[in-house]
Amino acid sequence: MDQYTRNQKILWAIGTVVVLFYALIPVAWILSPSLKTPETIGDQSFFPSDVTFDNYSAVFEEGLGFNRALLNSIGIALITTVLALAFASMAAYAITRLEFPGKTLILAGALAVSMFPAISVVGGLFNVWRVVGLYDTWPGLILPYLSFALPLSIYTLSAFFREIPWDLEKAAQMDGATGMQAFRRVILPLAMPGVFTAGILAFIAAWNDFLFANVLTSTDAARTAPVALSFFRGASQFTDPSGAIAAGAVVVTIPILIMVLIFQRRIVSGLTSGAVKG
Amino acid sequence: MAVAAQSSQSPAPATQHSGLTDRAKAERKLAYILCAPAVLVMMLVAGFPILYAFWLSLRREDLRFPDAGEFVGFSNYSAVLSSSTWWNAFGNTMLITVVSVVLELVLGMLIAQAMYRAIFARTAIRASVLVPYGAVTVVAAFAWRLAFDPATGFAVALFNLDTPPLTTHWGSMFVIITAEVWKTTPFIALLLLGGLALIPDDLYKAAKMDGATAWQRFVKITLPLIKPALMVAVLFRTLDAFRIYDSLFIITRGANDTQSVSLLGYEQLVNRLNLGLGSAVSILIFVCVMIIAFIFFRFLGASPERR
Secondary structure, eight states: OTTOOHHHHHHHHHHHHHHHHHHHHHHHHHHHHHTSOTTTTTSOOSSOSSOOOHHHHHHTSTTSOHHHHHHHHHHHHHHHHHHHHHHHHHHHHHHHHOOOTTHHHHHHHHHHHHHOOHHHHHHHHHHHHHHHTOTTSHHHHHHHHHHHHHHHHHHHHHHHHHHSOTHHHHHHHHTTOOHHHHIIIIIHHHHHHHHHHHHHHHHHHHHHOOHHHHHHOOSTTTOOHHHHHHTOOOSSTTSOTHHHHHHHHHHHHHHHHHHHHHTHHHHHHHHHIIIIIO | OHHHHHHHHSOOOOOSSSSSOHHHHHHHHHHHHHHHHHHHHHIIIIIHHHHHHHHHHTEEOBTTSGGGOEEOTTHHHHHHHTOHHHHHHHHHHHHHHHHHHHHHHHHHHHHHHHHHHOOSOHHHHHHHHHHHHHSOHHHHHHHHHHHHOTTTOHHHHHTTOSSOGGGSHHHHHHHHHHHHHHHHHHHHHHHHHHHHHTSOHHHHHHHHHTTOOHHHHIIIIIHHHHHHHHHHHHHHHHHHHHTOOHHHHHHTTTTTTTOOHHHHHHIIIIISOBHHHHHHHHHHHHHHHHHHHHHHHHHSOOOTTOO
């Protein structure tokens, strides 16, 4: 990296700062109104003149339903992730390791599902879910999330599984390990980073959804946090709920932000391997 | 897929009498068992509802008048396609898609270059660029709405705007597109960065020796070599942008004539409970997405199966 001239170095340093600014500025925007008092929320200034955490305590108060929505979000996203990983690992293993007709069809089908516009299936689901009793329940959201997380997970995992030197399994068996031991001790540790990466992507996708959660829920029973946010109203019709919305938005963002910061390398490798190599 | 097709032809030896060896049969059986759950879920939640939506779209089906359901053929489609509401929404959606994908490409390329050449804070940049990707779409949309809102928006005061953007059509479109671009440029930047990392440095050095300018090097070396990554990124982003719903729902809810096709479908299905018309809109969106994907695969050489 020392083939750069001084001017180039300055240029790329400025570039770095601009990129950082670009990525983080709207985060600051949402933080600012969450710290404003009701009296100053409409003052149109960027920095809150007197900082308050009242919005945060207000968000967690009973009656708003936000606690329950957070719980729904966490539970639904976690269950989706675990199931997606289980199903996708099985399918990806079969696709990369076994010989069977229909392999191409499954991959093409998964690709087609990943390009599906959600709005095209949401109406049908809405009607069927009402009839079979899945409307406004956890499974009623987990199923659609699963079907949209699966293609992504199958592609990401296949890309990872393809890179694993599967001969190691045989070598371990030659050295006296049983088939299961060989798989558990040798292959599984090699596959784990891929599984982990696919899991993070599936979790983020489920956590981010708005359309399904908005159409397929109606009460606190299964309403997720992003939808709950969009339903926030002020204490009366004359109070502006912006402060509470902003506080709730920050709360929803924090878990995802922590995940992104901790696992950023895996996310990058997952996004690039899954989408580019497929 | 090319890989899968190739390898599925190769072994399967010893096909004398009954077709397959026991071993190959067992392998097939295992494979089907392993794939079954994933395939079933995808068929149940994506395959079936789309067929059901097609059936609904051929009927008069309104939840407010449940007994008046009847088969009406393609009249829902002619109703949608002859309404200005659909064409307005379609125009808005196309505009948002084209403008945001173009902006994302340019910005994404710049950011990818900056990340690739970054001389300090490399990890910090990579991590922060992922923030928009990880941010919940609804939250991002709220950030942009609150910033430009006539009541709370500091951006209105900051830039000394005479009319708050969210009160006009073009202002609203500007905020919607900017929110979309902010949120998804990192995705493109990361894919492009992955492409850039694969280009051998020697190529640039050789070109430099031969006197190629920076622009020439970019056009003759960088662009052709990252084309596969670029095409995949553009394909997925185009399809995504065409389905825009979340941020629009939060920022304007279709006010100031900013409706998108997805929002229109949502309104028909959920607010008006008109399943027939709503399903016709859904199916039309599905057809549009298929056409876009087909154009990319057929004419622009995008192929996500590329190794």
